[in-house]
Amino acid sequence: MAFVTITEAAKLVRRSRRTLYRDIDSGRLSKTLNRDGTATIDTSELLRVYGTLHKEDEPGAQPGVTSPVDDFE
Numbered sequence: 001m002a003f004v005t006i007t008e009a010a011k012l013v014r015r016s017r018r019t020l021y022r023d024i025d026s027g028r029l030s031k032t033l034n035r036d037g038t039a040t041i042d043t044s045e046l047l048r049v050y051g052t053l054h055k056e057d058e059p060g061a062q063p064g065v066t067s068p069v070d071d072f073e
Helices: 006-013 017-026 043-050
Strands: 003-005 039-042 054-056 066-068
Touching: 003 006, 003 043, 006 017, 006 039, 006 043, 006 054, 039 043
Parallel strands: none
Antiparallel strands: 003 039, 054 066
């Protein structure tokens, strides 16, 4: 289990933070609050709701181009 912030989660699933908050409010996506009150999302929840996670390419690659995380070794 890996937990990420809402901002990180939005990048991983290529959705806006607003979309994630809307899905949380509707009950489609679950969030967890840390002891300090910070909202985080389990990456398994992201996979369940949105499917493939994406990660930015290596430095020096074309800006803004991302690849699915599963393609990385």
